[in-house]
Every structure is written in structure tokens, then in C-alpha cells.
Amino acid sequence: MEINRRRFFTITGAGIALLPGSSVPYNSLASPPPMPPDQFNRLLRGPMLSFPTTYDKNFEVDYAPVRRMIDRAADAGIKVFTLTSGNNQYDQLSYDEIKALTRVVVESVAGRGVTIAATGPWWTGKVIDYARFAESVGASAVQVSMSSLGDEDSQMEHFKAVAKATRLALVVHGQPSLGLMKRLLTIESIVAFKEEFTTDYTVPLYEQFGERLNIFAGGTKARFLAYEPYGMHAYYSLFSTCVPTVAMRFWAAVQNRDTQQARDIILKYDAPLFERFSMAFWQGTLEHFGIAKRYRRPPDKTLTEQQMGELRVFYDNLGLDRSKV
Numbered sequence: 052m053e054i055n056r057r058r059f060f061t062i063t064g065a066g067i068a069l070l071p072g073s074s075v076p077y078n079s080l081a082s083p084p085p086m087p088p089d090q091f092n093r094l095l096r097g098p099m100l101s102f103p104t105t106y107d108k109n110f111e112v113d114y115a116p117v118r119r120m121i122d123r124a125a126d127a128g129i130k131v132f133t134l135t136s137g138n139n140q141y142d143q144l145s146y147d148e149i150k151a152l153t154r155v156v157v158e159s160v161a162g163r164g165v166t167i168a169a170t171g172p173w174w175t176g177k178v179i180d181y182a183r184f185a186e187s188v189g190a191s192a193v194q195v196s197m198s199s200l201g202d203e204d205s206q207m208e209h210f211k212a213v214a215k216a217t218r219l220a221l222v223v224h225g226q227p228s229l230g231l232m233k234r235l236l237t238i239e240s241i242v243a244f245k246e247e248f249t250t251d252y253t254v255p256l257y258e259q260f261g262e263r264l265n266i267f268a269g270g271t272k273a274r275f276l277a278y279e280p281y282g283m284h285a286y287y288s289l290f291s292t293c294v295p296t297v298a299m300r301f302w303a304a305v306q307n308r309d310t311q312q313a314r315d316i317i318l319k320y321d322a323p324l325f326e327r328f329s330m331a332f333w334q335g336t337l338e339h340f341g342i343a344k345r346y347r348r349p350p351d352k353t354l355t356e357q358q359m360g361e362l363r364v365f366y367d368n369l370g371l372d373r374s375k376v
Contacts, residue, residue, distance in 0.1 A: 098288035116343030127295035197225025
């Protein structure tokens with residue numbers, strides 16, 4: 052369900068939006084109040100489960116593996132579960148599929164951790180609609196992608212409109228200038244930022260906003276370890292999706308200040324994995340560990356049987372026995 056401009060004025064002006072396929076306004080649903088942004092900020096710690104959208108043989112979204120993945124991760128001790136437009140391949144999903152996936156994640160987590168819903172780089176009306184939907188299904192926060200359109204003033208107005216429309220904590224996804232970030236942080240509900248840039252950009256963020264903003268790594272244990280001395284508390288963890296015990300061993304080493312063990316885990320597991328990484332490899336990994344099928348929507352290519360054989364050898368050489376995961 053895409054939103055037209057007339058509905059945008061209804062949403063922003065009257066504060067009303069409808070659930071997809073429903074005549075019930077989001078803000079009249081009988082649901083508990085959302086998690087306060089400061090509480091979400093305190094709980095945004097440790098490895099974060101971010102995952103690729105999974106499909107069946109007919110290339111329809113397969114939600115059962117998402118539930119299975121979340122259960123395994125939660126049982127291992129993962130406490131943060133997130134969607135994001137890149138890993139979840141929003142460019143290949145319909146808006147209804149994105150909302151359905153959001154609902155499945157929140158319902159599967161079922162209070163065992165915090166959940167971050169996520170927008171794409173959408174126009175303001177669609178972001179507001181999605182944020183209200185995310186709040187209605189019980190998400191803990193919504194990650195808002197900056198648009199490539201407009202200037203800093205319009206970006207500021209964009210985030211102000213979203214913050215006005217939802218009580219959820221907001222996460223900034225993009226690369227705002229330091230000046231724009233300073234302006235954005237006048238919005239109290241903005242409490243976190245997805246970091247995926249060079250030290251030239253990120254270290255000044257810590258210098259100026261480290262006490263105000265929960266900056267988390269958008270990928271790899273090595274990136275997290277580089278920024279942990281500056282105050283980073285959370286990071287995307289690929290192993291959370293397939294072998295969450297590896298993710299938790301690394302997090303335990305960090306908490307115990309055992310830098311040597313943390314380093315050894317990175318060099319044994321992450322370094323060789325990311326030398327081979329592709330989204331197809333990740334989805335083949337999920338199949339190898341019995342979580343999902345490896346299908347990708349065409350024209351993306353799915354790993355061949357020969358490639359899967361090579362993948363199995365790779366994980367066997369890492370000493371990761373899929374029968375014991």
C-alpha cells in the first residue's frame with residue numbers, strides 16, 4: 052500500500068493513519084505504550100541480529116526461517132534484533148512485504164530483546180506511515196534512512212515530522228554533516244546512529260556527540276573493536292544469524308576486557324568469512340546451518356550446488372559443526 056500525497060496531509064495534519072487492510076487508525080489501537088527512547092538507548096548493547104530476507108523456491112518471502120533465526124539467537128543470548136534496508140533487500144520487496152516482515156520480527160522476538168524497525172530512503176509521508184505501523188505492532192525503535200533528495204533544511208524537517216508522528220526512539224541511517232547531526236540531536240527521540248564510515252567521519256562524531264548518541268557499528272566485530280574505546284556498545288553480527296554462540300563468545304570477551312580473545316575470534320572466524328562474503332554466500336550459509344533456503348530473487352543469483360560444496364568445506368575447516376549448532 053503506497054501512500055499518495057493527499058494521505059500525507061491527512062497523516063501529518065490530523066495525526067491519523069490507517070493500518071494496511073484496516074479501518075482502525077494506528078493511534079487508536081489497544082496496545083501498550085512503546086518503550087521510551089532513553090530505555091531503548093540503555094538496552095542497545097551487544098551483538099545485533101541483522102539478516103537477509105529469506106525466500107522459498109517460488110521466490111516468495113519465507114517468514115518461517117526468520118522466526119527460527121530469531122529463536123536461535125535469543126536462546127543464545129542475543130538481545131537486539133534489527134531490520135535494515137540493505138540487508139533486508141528493500142529494493143526487492145513490496146511495501147506490504149516490508150511491513151509483514153516488520154510484524155514477524157517484532158512478534159518473533161516477543162519481548163526477549165529490543166527490535167528496530169527500518170525505513171528505506173523514502174519520502175516523508177511514507178516514512179510517517181511506516182513509523183506509525185512499527186509503533187502499532189510493538190517495535191522498540193525505528194531506523195530512519197536519510198533521503199538523497201533535498202537539502203539539510205528539508206532533512207531536518209523530515210526527521211521532525213517523523214518524530215512528531217511516533218513515540219518510538221529514532222535511529223539515524225545515513226551520513227549527515229556534523230552541522231546537521233547537531234541540529235538533528237535537538238530532537239529528543241533521536242538516540243542512536245548506524246555507523247558505517249571511515250574514522251575521519253566517525254571519530255569527530257564521538258568527540259562532539261558521544262555522550263548524547265548511541266553509535267553502533269553497521270557490521271563486523273573488527274569495526275566494533277576499533278570504536279569500542281570511544282564508547283561503542285553495539286554492532287551488527289553476521290554470526291548472530293547462523294552460529295550465535297560465536298557472537299556471544301566475542302561479546303563475553305569484550306565484556307571481560309579480554310582483547311586477545313576478542314582478536315583471536317575475529318581472525319579465526321570473521322576475517323576468512325568476509326574475504327568470501329557476498330549476500331548469496333550469506334544466504335547459502337543460512338541453508339548450510341539449517342535455517343533457510345539459499346534462494347535469491349532473480350536477477351540475483353543463488354549459489355550453485357558446486358558453490359554450496361565449497362561453502363560446506365569452508366565451514367568445516369572453521370570447525371563449525373552444523374549438527375551441533
